[in-house]
Amino acid sequence: MGNPPKYQQVADRLTRLIEDGAFGPGEAAPSVRKLSRQWTVSITTVLKAYYLLEARGLLVPRPRSGFYVSNHLPSAPPEPALSDPEPDPSTVGMRELITRIVLHDTLNPKLTQLGAAHPAQELTATRHLNRIMASAARRMGDRAGLYMAPPGNKPLRQQIARHAVDAGCTLDADEIVITSGCGEAVSSCLQAVCRPGDTVAVESPICFDVFQYMENLGLKALEIPTHPRDGISLEALQFALENNSVRACLVISNFNNPLGSCIPDENKKALVRLLARHDIPLIENDIFGDIHYSTKRPNTAKAYDTDGRVLWCASFSKTLSPGLRVGWAAPGRYRSTVAWLKYSTSLASATLPQVAVAQFMAEGGYRQHLRRIRRIYRDRVAALRRAAIRFFPFDIRVTDPSGGYLLWIELPETIDALVLYKLALKEGIAITPGHLFSTGDRYRNFIRLNAANWSDAAAPAIRRLGNVINTILQGA
Incomplete structure (x- = not known):
């Protein structure tokens, strides 16, 4: 596969500068013309990069003034720690739990599907x-x-x-x-x-x-x-x-x-x-x-x-x-x-x-298809990750994958992911509780989210899910 498009390279380079603090929240980003001259790229390339960063929530346009770094940049929570499973072999018996959670809810069109690891229908x-x-x-x-x-x-x-x-x-x-x-x-x-x-x-x-x-x-x-x-x-x-x-x-x-x-x-x-x-x-x-x-x-x-x-x-x-x-x-x-x-x-x-x-x-x-979906899934994972960081409790841990379209999120220890799963269904949201990813009760406060179907329309679901999590914490 070749290099990503020039505008994406520009967006990634500017993202690193923002993350490193070269441009702080609320500060003006370089003008389109200035960046075009400094980085020897076309004005169109810079504009496409800025629109991409706007979609990612890093830049905010101001009429007649240019682009500014968002005042609400997502912080970077730590990743989950190295897992610590039991040292002895375990008998596997998860049929009932998997059947109840996976088969009943993953095909329900009335739910916002953030659980099952299915690809986006429009990207097949x-x-x-x-x-x-x-x-x-x-x-x-x-x-x-x-x-x-x-x-x-x-x-x-x-x-x-x-x-x-x-x-x-x-x-x-x-x-x-x-x-x-x-x-x-x-x-x-x-x-x-x-x-x-x-x-x-x-x-x-x-x-x-x-x-x-x-x-x-x-x-x-x-x-x-x-x-x-x-x-x-x-x-x-x-x-x-x-x-x-x-x-x-x-x-x-x-x-x-x-x-x-x-x-x-x-x-x-x-x-x-x-x-x-x-x-x-x-x-x-x-x-x-x-x-x-x-x-x-x-x-x-x-x-x-x-x-x-x-x-x-x-x-x-x-x-x-x-x-x-x-x-x-x-x-x-x-x-x-x-x-x-x-x-x-x-x-x-x-x-x-x-x-x-x-x-x-x-x-x-196939190669052409892969080039397209890789870029889209990358952006969707980044967008879902930012939304989770914004609306979930501040002390979560969340992965930052370099491929695929899944996020693994560690919630506060008082959260039972099975309880959250049931409450999320009432909000019209399907998630996957961490209980399914081990033979024991090791990931009871973890959830897996699927970014494949992420869109602006799914953003309210993450906000509602965050509200459910906070409600559980307040009652703990």
Whole structure:
């Protein structure tokens, strides 16, 4: 991916100056003409940058006077601390809680959806892909209705292998197995390397989907301390491996759900080496890896795999369209097992979506689509973060992710996120309580918010949610 647009570079540079105090609240920003001359950019570029900063809440226009730094700049609260889960493996049993919260409320159109980690409907490529599928159906005729047995559509696997180069991977199309979404990929990989009763080391917190798969397979979870910026603690993981019988390790390597953490590339390399020394496979969920805010995509742990122990899983659900159900696994030495599990459980993924995504990628549509949504999600996360800082209690802790579209917020200890969740529903707001992201009661005062659907129309919902939080605090 190339550099961001010039106006965005100007906006980011001025943002840093404001954050560093070069321009204080209420002070005039440089005039458009002055900044144009000083930074050797066009007046149009400066204006677009200023309008972007106005949308972000950093600048305020004054008629006939120019732009001024807002008097209400959001402060920068600290991130949540390194997590501190229990040191022993836990039996997973979260079906009732997940069913009650996730399935009942995430599809309710009457709610402001700030909970489920779904992409924004208007930022999917569904319409374009539908046109491609219609054309492919006419071209293929009856063949469009036939099974496409594992490992799946070869042109699609070839395109995924080419795209994997951006993530540091050198893969052959035959190493890839197409699945029905990332969930099937992760679940199949767990089943390929584990047996009922085995223990799997996981980041803490981690998306509740992982616990669903583990519960279905009768596995135990050993939660490992995880940093909101750098991901899983290698020191804590090494201690856990030395003191427990661990069969596999599972991480969301790039932009963890819910933390947004991204394991640094050097740590990914060290993680792969650590697990190799203990002969433990690594299941890597990389579903958010393509939604990064920097100019370069972070590598995957798979990029440092030299002996096939890393099982890399991802999908197009967060980037193109969740309804496609097109995902994949590159399971290394476990490829034949994963392919057999795919065949023996769901036989095949739908044919036309595979054909359509392959064509979309081959035509360059996927790269162009990613360039667009990355910028939008970045701005939406920043806007939701500012709103939370403004309307929530002053002593919150909130993540500042460099990719994805999720925020993880630590509220005062007297707040029970399940109570807040129920009260928020009465206000027409869906959030996700922290209880879902651990097998224990560790994140009872945390919530996850989804910025994908953020808009000016959603701002009042954050204000109302802040009022609910403050009401709970006053009654505590």
